[in-house]
Amino acid sequence: MTATRTSNAAALEVDGVGISFGGIRALDGVSFRAHPGEVFSIIGPNGAGKTTLFNIVSGLYRPTSGRVRIAGQEATGLAPARLARRGLSRTFQNLQIFFRMTAVENVMVGRHMAEKTGFFADLLALPSVGRQNRATRAAALALLDRVGLADLADQPAGALPYGALKRLEIARALATEPKVLLLDEPAAGCNAVETEEIDQLIHAVAEGGVAVVLVEHDMKLVMKISSRILVLVQGKPLVVGTPAEVRADPRVIEAYLGSHGETEAARADR
Amino acid sequence: MTDAAATSPPSRRTWSPRLVSLVFVTVVVAVLPLVFPSNYYLRVASLVWTSGLAVVGLNLLMGLAGQVSLGHAAFLGIGAYAVAIGPTHLGVPPIPSALAGIALSALVAWIVGKPIFRLKGYYLAVATLGFGLLLALVLTSESAWTGGPDGMPVERVELFGWRVTGALTWYWITGVALIIGVALALNLEASPTGRALRALHDSEVAASVVGVDAARLKLTAFVVAAVYAATSGALLALMNGFVTPDTASFMHSVEFVTMVVIGGMGSVVGALVGAAILVALPQALTVLQEYETAVLGLLIMVFMIFLRQGIVPGLIGLFRGMRR
């Protein structure tokens, strides 16, 4: 169904990826391609392996089988910092915030790769360091503005509400100017207005040519925003297709309305 | 720590917390000699400044990068024995010897740290512990070079025919060294490097996915901390006129860690407060001398229980808490 697109170089290519934890096969034979400018979503019941897949793609886990390629280049098992240099960034389901720093400083860290001063310049506080700090701060403030957190820029991150921290993570990931962006449940814990803002933000990021890979339990958001969806169930790919195809697929309905339907519905309501 | 600076973006340069800390330390160093009644106090203060220098460096490793070195006194030992051995056995004057010791210390830290920081967990603490014990053993047993357990004398420094002696002279030398060390540490904290170090202390995973090379940065912090320690050791040896293996002992390493912890990790002023307490307290309460180790242990426990973040950040936190 995506035959026309596979000839283009995918921004992210996951090929037969699998991983075992102590004999338990948490992921098995997962493949997909995400192209520049699209929102590719991964859905599935709790424990399906979505976060684990992100952890493999972003270099936190090494897969026991399969390959990951970024812009056509081998990237399996590279360290996260190396992958960041290849243009991959992500957010975390269970927030990973620099809690002792302010909101704007959190995003400033995201500009790390763009910062040009060397160690000795930093040690001696050469004028270039002051200039760099101001440039980094300006870029970070612009990103905070983009995610709607400009007013909270100088608040300690530890004092921000959950929904704001979710968006702070997006701003920090965007600060790296990624080509591939993995978002793990960005709308979790957000109210309807915030979810709508995140919807628009993701849309705008994809418009800018980024391949966005989205994991999200809010089905309304997923169905509306995604160009294609991969359904994972118990670590195995069930279906890949457009939102309409996925919604109509009896296997998906069964997987969701089976044992997990209740909890999914409950989560979507919140 | 930087909230205050950030709330007034246009005038960042005027009174940033960085400048406040530096001015505070400078004023304290400059004013104390005016109120000290005797040379004894100058001597104790000079010890605080030299220890403080090592602690400010260690704080960059512990407070910023979140790594513990349990053998930090070994780097002090390298600096101290360099100024002892260089002139006595090799005919190298004290100042080039000191510089060589500092360079050697940096090299050793790099060699020890390079493989360690690839690993996660407490490997650095264990590796530095082992290295520290090893160096202390070598210093004690190689008596032909080091004088063994009794230590060895250190030649006086001579600059252009002027013998550098006297409590007040050493007070100023160590005080200025401390101020320079504090200034550089504060610079680093406020720089892109410092920001990345603070970030990986809070979440190494998040720092790494935005491209921060955690292993390289931790190694940098470790080497910097070793340079601070070796400088401190060289100053201490030159000031005292002798060195003993105690300089590099495990207990001394534990003292440094304690100074950072009780003063407050991540706070430069806190590091100095920690050094002042641990150097001055035994001097003030000489009856405690025999029980120093026990008191040290007790202090760690008390502070870990009541002021977990350390004195300076802890008191700031308590103050804020009371106002709520």
Ligand SMILES: Nc1ncnc2c1ncn2[C@@H]1O[C@H](COP(=O)(O)OP(=O)(O)OP(=O)(O)O)[C@@H](O)[C@H]1O
């Ligand atoms: N480091 C690990 N060690 C052992 N098991 C793990 C590890 N990481 C994940 N798992 C297991 O892999 C499975 C998939 O977990 P994962 O967090 O990827 O699910 P998920 O699809 O993200 O779920 P949710 O929707 O709740 O976030 C779970 O059974 C989990 O317990």
Ligand SMILES: [Mg+2]
């Ligand atoms: Mg998950």
